[in-house]
Amino acid sequence: xxxxxxxxxxxxxxxxxxxxxxxxxxxxxxxxxxxxxxxxxxxxxxxxxxxxxxxxxxxxxxxxxxxxxxxxxxxxxxxxxxxxxxxxxxxxxxxxxxxxxxxxxxxxxxxxxxxxxxxxxxxxxxxxxxxxxxxxxxxxxxxxxxxxxxxxxxxxxxxxxxxxxxxxxxxxxxxxxxxxxxxxxxxxxxxxxxxxxxxxxxxxxxxxxxxxxxxxxxxxxxxxxxxxxxxxxxxxxxxxxxxxxxxxxxxxxxxxxxxxxxxxxxxxxxxxxxxxxxxxxxxxxxxxxxxxxxxxxxxxxxxxxxxxxxxxxxxxxxxxxxxxxxxxxxxxxxxxxxxxxxxxxxxxxxxxxxxxxxxxxxxxxxxxxxxxxxxxxxxxxxxxxxxxxxxxxxxxxxxxxxxxxxxxxxxxxxxxxxxxxxxxxxxxxxxxxxxxxxxxxxxxxxxxxxxxxxxxxxxxxxxxxxxxxxxxxxxxxxxxxxxxxxxxxxxxxxxxxxxxxxxxxxxxxxxxxxxxxxxxxxxxxxxxxxxxxxxxxxxxxxxxxxxxxxxxxxxxxxxxxxxxxxxxxxxxxxxxxxxxxxxxxxxxxxxxxxxxxxxxxxxxxxxxxxxxxxxxx
Amino acid sequence: xxxxxxxxxxxxxxxxxxxxxxxxxxxxxxxxxxxxxxxxxxxxxxxxxxxxxxxxxxxxxxxxxxxxxxxxxxxxxxxxxxxxxxxxxxxxxxxxxxxxxxxxxxxxxxxxxxxxxxxxxxxxxxxxxxxxxxxxxxxxxxxxxxxxxxxxxxxxxxxxxxxxxxxxxxxxxxxxxxxxxxxxxxxxxxxxxxxxxxxxxxxxxxxxxxxxxxxxxxx
Numbered sequence: 001x002x003x004x005x006x007x008x009x010x011x012x013x014x015x016x017x018x019x020x021x022x023x024x025x026x027x028x029x030x031x032x033x034x035x036x037x038x039x040x041x042x043x044x045x046x047x048x049x050x051x052x053x054x055x056x057x058x059x060x061x062x063x064x065x066x067x068x069x070x071x072x073x074x075x076x077x078x079x080x081x082x083x084x085x086x087x088x089x090x091x092x093x094x095x096x097x098x099x100x101x102x103x104x105x106x107x108x109x110x111x112x113x114x115x116x117x118x119x120x121x122x123x124x125x126x127x128x129x130x131x132x133x134x135x136x137x138x139x140x141x142x143x144x145x146x147x148x149x150x151x152x153x154x155x156x157x158x159x160x161x162x163x164x165x166x167x168x169x170x171x172x173x174x175x176x177x178x179x180x181x182x183x184x185x186x187x188x189x190x191x192x193x194x195x196x197x198x199x200x201x202x203x204x205x206x207x208x209x210x211x212x213x214x215x216x217x218x219x220x221x222x223x224x225x226x227x228x229x230x231x232x233x234x235x236x237x238x239x240x241x242x243x244x245x246x247x248x249x250x251x252x253x254x255x256x257x258x259x260x261x262x263x264x265x266x267x268x269x270x271x272x273x274x275x276x277x278x279x280x281x282x283x284x285x286x287x288x289x290x291x292x293x294x295x296x297x298x299x300x301x302x303x304x305x306x307x308x309x310x311x312x313x314x315x316x317x318x319x320x321x322x323x324x325x326x327x328x329x330x331x332x333x334x335x336x337x338x339x340x341x342x343x344x345x346x347x348x349x350x351x352x353x354x355x356x357x358x359x360x361x362x363x364x365x366x367x368x369x370x371x372x373x374x375x376x377x378x379x380x381x382x383x384x385x386x387x388x389x390x391x392x393x394x395x396x397x398x399x400x401x402x403x404x405x406x407x408x409x410x411x412x413x414x415x416x417x418x419x420x421x422x423x424x425x426x427x428x429x430x431x432x433x434x435x436x437x438x439x440x441x442x443x444x445x446x447x448x449x450x451x452x453x454x455x456x457x458x459x460x461x462x463x464x465x466x467x468x469x470x471x472x473x474x475x476x477x478x479x480x481x482x483x484x485x486x487x488x489x490x491x492x493x494x495x496x497x498x499x500x501x502x503x504x505x506x507x508x509x510x511x512x513x514x515x516x517x518x519x520x521x522x523x524x525x526x527x528x529x530x531x532x533x534x535x536x537x538x539x540x541x542x543x544x545x546x547x548x549x550x551x552x553x554x555x556x557x558x559x560x561x562x563x564x565x566x567x568x569x570x571x572x573x574x575x576x577x578x579x580x581x582x583x584x585x586x587x588x589x590x591x592x593x594x595x596x597x598x599x600x601x602x603x604x605x606x607x608x609x610x611x612x613x614x615x616x617x
Numbered sequence: 618x619x620x621x622x623x624x625x626x627x628x629x630x631x632x633x634x635x636x637x638x639x640x641x642x643x644x645x646x647x648x649x650x651x652x653x654x655x656x657x658x659x660x661x662x663x664x665x666x667x668x669x670x671x672x673x674x675x676x677x678x679x680x681x682x683x684x685x686x687x688x689x690x691x692x693x694x695x696x697x698x699x700x701x702x703x704x705x706x707x708x709x710x711x712x713x714x715x716x717x718x719x720x721x722x723x724x725x726x727x728x729x730x731x732x733x734x735x736x737x738x739x740x741x742x743x744x745x746x747x748x749x750x751x752x753x754x755x756x757x758x759x760x761x762x763x764x765x766x767x768x769x770x771x772x773x774x775x776x777x778x779x780x781x782x783x784x785x786x787x788x789x790x791x792x793x794x795x796x797x798x799x800x801x802x803x804x805x806x807x808x809x810x811x812x813x814x815x816x817x818x819x820x821x822x823x824x825x826x827x828x829x830x831x832x833x834x835x836x
Contacts, residue, residue, distance in 0.1 A: 023665065027693035027706050028658050035698050128700035128751045130653035 038122035042136030045070040059177035060229040061103040077119035114142040166212035173207035183225040190327035215317035217244040251306035251337035271318040304592035309335040339608035345385035347598040350394030392481020398436040419459020437483030449473020482524040509543025530556040549584030560599040631826025637661040639816035658693040678721040686713040701751035735770040766797030784830040794820035
């Protein structure tokens with residue numbers, strides 16, 4: 001019974017289980033997404049192959065890249081066939097690029113077509129759109145012209161021009177099916193003889209290129225290599241001469257010059273700026289290198305008066321060795337500072353005065369160097385600038401004009417006296433020099449060596465003497481500030497000092513030094529005889545030698561007797577020296593373009609300009 | 618002491634919740650893999666379950682029984698528009714066969730309150746169905762999977778006698794599914810993995826039910 005009872009229970013359980021499993025879970029219906037169907041036709045699209053939109057001209061195996069524009073829909077599929085043979089099959093999920101290769105090797109010359117099918121999404125957002133089952137289909141027939149004839153030699157006519165962006169190169173295009181590329185080559189004949197490819201262009205219709213990486217300010221050569229499957233051809237080189245720009249200089253009265261220029265536009269190739277200056281275009285006295293491409297200024301420290309100073313600027317490209325710098329091109333300017341004072345031929349220092357006389361042929365100026373001021377002038381009509389003399393005390397000056405001597409006060413330029421001089425024109429002579437003494441005497445020497453001694457007070461001729469030495473007329477002569485001594489230089493090369501006596505000129509002594517200039521001391525007790533290579537100081541009464549020193553390699557230019565200094569040239573071109581008049585000690589060495597200048601304390605004056613030197617100790 | 622039946626049968630139906638985290642993750646994976654946005658229609662929502670059991674007394678306050686429970690749930694994700702539809706369904710059925718010892722907590726002439734803990738073998742059957750129908754063309758794919766797990770189901774059971782043979786039966790409890798690895802039905806080694814971790818069943822949830830109790834025999 002128990003067994004039968006349990007069998008009944010099991011039967012019940014099975015029935016229940018079967019009943020339960022009949023109640024299996026059933027999912028609910030899907031909601032409908034209410035989106036609109038897309039238009040039947042998609043937007044027009046544009047396809048370009050290697051940026052071309054017309055017939056493909058091909059002669060050799062060539063890779064194409066295509067772009068599809070005009071639609072923002074997803075490109076699902078692209079199929080390209082050439083003469084029925086599928087050569088490209090793009091499927092969006094295959095991570096392909098829009099690139100295919102067309103090889104016409106097996107086709108003869110002629111016209112063909114590329115059959116292109118493009119499937120884009122509709123963009124409706126529907127399930128079919130998302131799975132690529134709802135598409136717009138575009139069919140294109142793209143004409144292809146196969147020409148496997150190898151090209152004739154193609155010469156590219158190349159021109160170059162400067163633009164803001166760089167150097168624009170344009171050449172004759174080579175629009176041929178066998179075109180592969182243009183290669184633009186560049187080299188610099190003066191420092192880079194191996195041409196370097198700067199651009200490769202694969203579009204035959206792109207026949208221009210802008211080189212923005214060139215080394216500036218250089219002579220550049222370019223040529224174009226046209227590459228075809230059969231080889232390449234190269235056109236003629238062209239030479240382009242680039243220039244740096246904006247080089248300017250401003251002179252400073254302390255002998256420096258500030259130089260500026262336009263910055264280089266190509267810091268990529270910049271190595272350094274090379275600035276140098278000199279008084280010859282082939283030589284230089286100062287050079288500087290600037291390695292900061294943003295620094296476009298420099299200060300030249302040895303500009304002197306600056307006038308006529310050549311200033312050069314070069315762009316040194318990276319990696320160019322220094323021995324090639326001279327080969328590089330550059331730009332140059334010549335500095336001409338503006339005049340600060342009148343232009344003149346000759347200047348006279350005046351003992352005991354803080355001004356100078358500046359002598360031009362038609363005007364004499366009174367000039368205060370310390371103030372850079374001209375406060376007075378007179379008009380004159382001089383034949384030579386050396387027809388002017390200043391007394392030893394600086395109070396009078398004399399000049400010879402139209403056979404008359406004029407004696408004027410240096411204080412106010414008033415005429416102290418005016419009298420007739422020797423009739424040199426009648427005698428067919430010219431005036432060599434004239435000298436005025438502090439005691440009112442004027443001594444003149446003509447071109448035949450005749451000396452004339454005048455009393456300036458009344459213009460009377462005291463003496464007239466033929467100044468012959470050993471039969472040779474005097475070349476140069478002068479009198480002392482006190483009017484009692486005369487020194488002459490003979491054509492034979494002797495220098496003789498005379499004393500004035502009632503009986504005439506009496507020789508005191510002589511030396512064989514060939515003087516370049518004389519300078520009597522203010523008290524007339526001594527005379528400085530400045531030769532070509534030596535300076536002798538002699539006693540004016542006995543002509544005995546007091547001191548002597550050499551002028552190393554140079555010769556006398558001018559003196560500043562009030563401050564006891566002499567300015568002379570040296571044995572080095574453009575180098576000048578200031579020496580102590582008494583000892584010959586070197587006080588200063590200067591680099592100047594011209595030694596035609598006069599020293600006034602620490603000021604150096606030349607025609608139109610004045611240089612301020614550091615103070616002397 | 619009122620008289621008690623020696624053997625009792627219960628038949629009941631009720632309402633249950635299901636965690637099913639692993640299978641929900643499977644829906645997420647499918648959702649990410651399709652190229653369109655889809656929505657969730659059903660997601661292992663709370664549903665009915667059914668059961669039957671037989672109990673007998675061992676001692677005065679200790680009973681033991683044999684139980685069977687059938688649970689069913691599922692999910693649907695998908696989309697439908699003018700061009701067609703797509704759905705991915707999971708239908709999950711569970712068959713629990715277990716032993717259920719219980720303690721009579723209180724018994725009067727009007728009711729009996731029992732605390733029981735059931736455990737046994739939980740057989741899960743899973744059917745997935747993926748359908749894509751676009752422009753009249755339909756593609757379908759079905760997979761059948763299964764899993765075995767051991768649950769623990771503590772519950773409170775209340776029986777209220779109607780007469781000597783029939784009682785009303787009420788039960789409430791919480792099932793804990795220890796989780797069984799889901800694998801292809803005919804290949805236990807082909808385990809379903811997501812991100813390298815096996816997908817497990819998740820019948821865990823509250824259960825409440827009501828039914829009839831048939832009392833046989835008397836002590």
